[in-house]
Amino acid sequence: MAPTIRDVAKAAGVSVATASKGLNGKGRMRPETRQRIVDIARDIGFRANRNASSLTTGRTFTVGLLTRDGYGRFTPPLLGGVEDALSVDTASLILCDARRDAVRERHYVDALVARRVDGLIVTGRATDPAPPLPRTLPFPVLYAYTTSRDEADSSLTVDDEHGGWLAARQLVRQGCRTIAHITGPASYLAVRERVAGARRAFREHGLDLPDERVLHVGFSERAGYTAVERLLASTPGLDGIFCGSDQIGRGVADALGAAGVAVPGDVALVGFDNWTLLAAATRPPLTSVDMNLYRLGRAAGESLLAAIDGDAEPGVRRLPCSLAIRASCPALPGDSTEWTHDTPLVPEA
Amino acid sequence: MAPTIRDVAKAAGVSVATASKGLNGKGRMRPETRQRIVDIARDIGFRANRNASSLTTGRTFTVGLLTRDGYGRFTPPLLGGVEDALSVDTASLILCDARRDAVRERHYVDALVARRVDGLIVTGRATDPAPPLPRTLPFPVLYAYTTSRDEADSSLTVDDEHGGWLAARQLVRQGCRTIAHITGPASYLAVRERVAGARRAFREHGLDLPDERVLHVGFSERAGYTAVERLLASTPGLDGIFCGSDQIGRGVADALGAAGVAVPGDVALVGFDNWTLLAAATRPPLTSVDMNLYRLGRAAGESLLAAIDGDAEPGVRRLPCSLAIRASCPALPGDSTEWTHDTPLVPEA
Numbered sequence: 001m002a003p004t005i006r007d008v009a010k011a012a013g014v015s016v017a018t019a020s021k022g023l024n025g026k027g028r029m030r031p032e033t034r035q036r037i038v039d040i041a042r043d044i045g046f047r048a049n050r051n052a053s054s055l056t057t058g059r060t061f062t063v064g065l066l067t068r069d070g071y072g073r074f075t076p077p078l079l080g081g082v083e084d085a086l087s088v089d090t091a092s093l094i095l096c097d098a099r100r101d102a103v104r105e106r107h108y109v110d111a112l113v114a115r116r117v118d119g120l121i122v123t124g125r126a127t128d129p130a131p132p133l134p135r136t137l138p139f140p141v142l143y144a145y146t147t148s149r150d151e152a153d154s155s156l157t158v159d160d161e162h163g164g165w166l167a168a169r170q171l172v173r174q175g176c177r178t179i180a181h182i183t184g185p186a187s188y189l190a191v192r193e194r195v196a197g198a199r200r201a202f203r204e205h206g207l208d209l210p211d212e213r214v215l216h217v218g219f220s221e222r223a224g225y226t227a228v229e230r231l232l233a234s235t236p237g238l239d240g241i242f243c244g245s246d247q248i249g250r251g252v253a254d255a256l257g258a259a260g261v262a263v264p265g266d267v268a269l270v271g272f273d274n275w276t277l278l279a280a281a282t283r284p285p286l287t288s289v290d291m292n293l294y295r296l297g298r299a300a301g302e303s304l305l306a307a308i309d310g311d312a313e314p315g316v317r318r319l320p321c322s323l324a325i326r327a328s329c330p331a332l333p334g335d336s337t338e339w340t341h342d343t344p345l346v347p348e349a
Numbered sequence: 350m351a352p353t354i355r356d357v358a359k360a361a362g363v364s365v366a367t368a369s370k371g372l373n374g375k376g377r378m379r380p381e382t383r384q385r386i387v388d389i390a391r392d393i394g395f396r397a398n399r400n401a402s403s404l405t406t407g408r409t410f411t412v413g414l415l416t417r418d419g420y421g422r423f424t425p426p427l428l429g430g431v432e433d434a435l436s437v438d439t440a441s442l443i444l445c446d447a448r449r450d451a452v453r454e455r456h457y458v459d460a461l462v463a464r465r466v467d468g469l470i471v472t473g474r475a476t477d478p479a480p481p482l483p484r485t486l487p488f489p490v491l492y493a494y495t496t497s498r499d500e501a502d503s504s505l506t507v508d509d510e511h512g513g514w515l516a517a518r519q520l521v522r523q524g525c526r527t528i529a530h531i532t533g534p535a536s537y538l539a540v541r542e543r544v545a546g547a548r549r550a551f552r553e554h555g556l557d558l559p560d561e562r563v564l565h566v567g568f569s570e571r572a573g574y575t576a577v578e579r580l581l582a583s584t585p586g587l588d589g590i591f592c593g594s595d596q597i598g599r600g601v602a603d604a605l606g607a608a609g610v611a612v613p614g615d616v617a618l619v620g621f622d623n624w625t626l627l628a629a630a631t632r633p634p635l636t637s638v639d640m641n642l643y644r645l646g647r648a649a650g651e652s653l654l655a656a657i658d659g660d661a662e663p664g665v666r667r668l669p670c671s672l673a674i675r676a677s678c679p680a681l682p683g684d685s686t687e688w689t690h691d692t693p694l695v696p697e698a
């Protein structure tokens with residue numbers, strides 16, 4: 001068993017009350033006595049019970065992280081960022097996976113209330129803004145990589161419009177003029193926002209992206225692969241493809257290779273997600289939009305700590321994307337490193 | 350603020366002591382009074398402070414999960430299993446990512462001691478058994494997907510030897526006789542154990558796997574891709590390849606396709622990890638060994654709960670793998686579904 005304050009008191013030959021005052025720096029006491037109590041506590045390995053001290057400080061230095069969509073591929077960098085932000089506060093992260101199940105979610109939220117967490121981060125990508133948690137929770141809530149439908153809540157997510165703009169701009173700068181977009185279902189808000197961003201970039205250069213060149217096929221490699229044949233037949237002069245995910249991009253690159261179309265010579269490619277493991281293994285390696293999820297997680301953790309201190313920022317904030325440049329749509333003279341970094345912010349497994 | 354026991358007492362018109370006794374089922378009290386207190390507590394949304402009750406029960410119903418290698422691709426299913434096992438005990442999971450940094454690890458372990466967690470799961474694949482945590486921790490520790498060097502500790506990991514045996518056996522049953530193995534560095538214990546398992550399967554069928562047909566090249570697609578040319582030149586009659594990861598398998602399949610070698614007609618392939626997203630997108634889809642990490646996580650959680658109840662099981666236990674059958678080495682008549690399931694136990698993101 002871990003040493004208790006009683007063990008410290010006994011070893012120091014003082015009362016429990018004196019030992020406690022000595023350790024927490026309170027009360028009147030001779031400096032030598034205090035130092036002796038502190039030394040003895042260290043020597044016998046005493047550590048304050050943080051759960052007990054929370055009863056007086058009003059904080060538990062625990063934060064819940066509720067994920068609604070399981071621990072997917074996008075969770076690890078986000079988690080790493082949240083954890084790094086919280087470590088400044090020495091707060092611990094309690095993990096809850098609701099798995100799109102309202103009953104599980106309710107159960108977890110109740111448990112976090114019972115644990116008196118200081119705050120909660122809700123995460124998980126949904127096709128649309130998520131239903132908010134009850135407004136009566138006794139701690140601040142921050143939505144990260146998802147947004148609450150309630151504008152009074154605080155949400156922090158990816159600027160997908162900016163990501164679409166970055167991808168399209170890179171293709172235009174590469175010299176592409178007849179560009180298509182292969183992506184997932186239009187029911188996803190992120191998909192619609194990326195299309196809007198791409199169109200903005202094209203407009204800025206006097207180009208357009210007509211509806212018939214936006215293919216909503218799904219986020220898989222197979223969807224990308226099979227879309228290429230249709231696209232090559234329907235789009236004479238096709239010279240660039242913005243792929244809605246690196247999985248799509250991988251399938252597209254393979255299909256172009258099989259059709260004898262050179263990448264980037266004939267058709268340049270930009271993907272989305274900067275999933276290094278897949279993008280770097282594509283032939284040729286895939287230029288891709290990075291959502292900077294580690295940075296998003298870090299900002300979410302910092303924002304929640306601010307809210308716990310009474311400084312909440314309601315509304316939806318969107319953080320910019322960046323671009324990881326590889327051979328499928330290479331760097332150009334004058335590219336700023338600000339948006340061309342290719343170094344993952346956290347090591348990949 | 351959340352309602353307190355004082356609010357319950359006030360609303361019920363009883364003392365705090367009576368309200369407390371009414372809620373925890375202790376003390377003598379008329380059943381109607383107890384029911385009224387319980388009803389009022391529910392109506393005003395009172396929930397017991399679990400942190401406070403831990404001071405009397407001696408348990409905090411929290412468990413730490415310390416990952417040594419970050420949140421990699423293998424963490425999500427493991428986490429999901431641990432969480433499901435703990436939910437039976439309504440225990441919460443506190444997450445700590447040591448990132449191969451001894452100082453961070455020490456900091457986290459100290460924090461978990463200060464929080465009085467009931468137990469700790471240590472995870473993270475290492476090239477070799479991991480150095481154990483201090484034996485003086487005031488709670489049980491379980492090593493999962495990694496093993497402790499100290500045999501007195503409890504470890505639960507993957508039976509890599511069995512995984513290698515399954516892969517090789519499937520190739521042999523497919524009719525392969527001249528089989529090669531492309532895998533990662535021999536410095537990894539898991540790599541050596543898979544080789545040993547494959548050799549056992551071959552011996553059982555009067556075949557062998559000579560050293561020159563074991564290529565330790567690395568776990569990437571590129572490594573798999575480039576190894577194929579060498580292998581085709583050096584191994585006449587090559588008809589099967591056991592790939593040490595699905596990434597290697599993906600590169601091998603692409604290289605064989607580029608060389609005009611039919612899979613599985615000329616050369617059959619089996620991968621490792623059953624990373625559906627990659628294995629199912631391979632052309633042809635890749636048969637692959639599944640480490641059943643969700644099941645491992647679940648068993649680890651259950652084992653830790655048993656240890657918390659005083660029923661620790663020291664030593665290293667290894668859980669069997671299974672095989673996900675796809676076109677690169679297809680199912681055969683008589684294959685038992687027991688080891689041919691292709692349904693991920695948890696949904697992939």
